Amino acid sequence: MRLIAENLGGERGGETVFSGLGFALEDGQALVVTGPNGSGKSTLLRIIAGLLPKAEGQLRIEGGGDDFPSIAAACHYLGHQNAMKPALSVAENLRFWRDFNGGGDSSVEDALETVGLAGIGHLPFGYLSTGQRRRAAIAKLLVSPRPLWLLDEPTAGLDKASEERFAGLMTRHCAGGGMIVAATHLPLGLEGAKELRMGQAS
Amino acid sequence: MWSLFARDIRLSIRAGGGALTGVIFFLAVIATIPFGVGPDLKLLARIGPAILWIGALLACLLGLDRLFQADREDGSLDLLVLGNDRQMLALTVLVKCLAHWAGSVLPLVIAAPLLGLFMNMEPVAIGATALTLLVGTPAITFIGAAGAAVAVALPRGGLLISVLVLPLTIPVLIFGVSASYGATADPDPFLQPFLILAALTLFLAVLGPVSAALALRHGTD
Known part of the structure; x- marks a missing residue:
């Protein structure tokens, strides 16, 4: 599977944020997007996911087959918000996203254990700390399989140990043939990842 | 899809959900009418279905x-x-509407017969009004979904939604009330306005979610 962007341009409220951007990702590759605030990292991720219209250029996924005909179908989008309901328990939240996204029979408990939250699945999501919430949101990536992960500041709020655990998760995802596009300020600990430096905000 | 329905129902019941807000508001409105109108039982019975x-x-x-x-x-x-590629967005919206209806509007329909007693309505009129509410209120939710989708990005969208949606719900109100009256007032028909009400609900069950999905699709930023 290949994710290809050519001459991509994005705008926010009529102002061009970036233009002429291109990259190609193959199975098992990761792209780390860096740059100062306002350089368009989040905009780029949202354009890739299809949540924002692109101003110019081409964006396509090749070799997705019937399962993943479009980028939206092939991707997990982890934005700034965790997309979990505070009133529901962590396990209920995860079970919902697994059923909605079509995760088959992957186990919610296993996913929670992988992110180091074993045993707190019964707690309401609203009771968790910021870092725990982020880890629960990361567990959401694990309960339904998608080849492409779009991560916007994925490690915001995580402690050192969780960051390392998450780096391991990402490495495993890539080793399994997955692709990652991550926007970040902090080093993610991804070995051999391509880097895309976004320009200065104008 | 069932999981989405179950999640929204659960959210409406749990703390912070709006399941009871509507019923309390409904109760407050209906309970104050007799005080405002005065103790004219005939008048209350006559305006009862409309007020409900x-x-x-x-x-x-x-x-x-x-x-x-x-x-x-x-x-x-x-x-x-x-x-959208797996679960068509319009279908997602429809399921959310149904969950919203079951979670926050169905309690109104269930409370309506009790509140009908406040209005000194006859049993037949109460039954007819509850039935028309059962059939007609989904239409309001479906229209409202389109309004809610348009105003989703606005911080104080509630008022705008009411202003947008209220004119569109007038036909539902007219046919709902005239079917309720048709059940008691003799020359007026019950079945015709009731069937038009049902048709409105079915029609809006398609139009509402599709337009709401369109608005949501283009409203992400």
Whole structure:
């Protein structure tokens, strides 16, 4: 599977944020997007996911087959918000996203254990700390399989140990043939990842 | 899809959900009418169906602004929109509407017969009004979904939704009330306005979610 962007341009409220951007990702590759605030990292991720219209250029996924005909179908989008309901328990939240996204029979408990939250699945999501919430949101990536992960500041709020655990998760995802596009300020600990430096905000 | 329905129902019941807000508002409106109108039992019985319908309509509008806004605030809406290839967005919206209806509007329909007693209505009129509410209120939710989708990005969208949606719900109100009257007042027909009401609900069950999905699709930012 290949994710290809050519001459991509994005705008926010009529102002061009970036233009002429291109990259190609193959199975098992990761792209780390860096740059100062306002350089368009989040905009780029949202354009890739299809949540924002692109101003110019081409964006396509090749070799997705019937399962993943479009980028939206092939991707997990982890934005700034965790997309979990505070009133529901962590396990209920995860079970919902697994059923909605079509995760088959992957186990919610296993996913929670992988992110180091074993045993707190019964707690309401609203009771968790910021870092725990982020880890629960990361567990959401694990309960339904998608080849492409779009991560916007994925490690915001995580402690050192969780960051390392998450780096391991990402490495495993890539080793399994997955692709990652991550926007970040902090080093993610991804070995051999391509880097895309976004320009200065104008 | 069932999981989405179950999640929204659960959210409406749990703390912070709006399941009871509508019923309390409905109760407040209907309970104050007799005080305002005065103790004329005949008059109360005559305006009863209309007042019940207006109260239910306003109570329906009350919770509509949270239909998509709650999902937008925590980022769930992005993922629901992204799921379009697997779960058609219009279908997602329809399921959310049904869950909203079952969670916050169905209690109004259940409370309506009790509140009908406040209005000194006959049993037949109470039954007819409850039946028309049962059939007609989904239409209000479906129209409201389109309004809620348009106003989802606005911080104080609730008022705008009411202003947008209220004119569109007038036909539902007219046919609902005239069917309720048709059950008691002799020369007036019951079946015709009732069937038109049912047709309106079915028609809006398609139009509402499709237009709401369109608005949500283009409203992400």
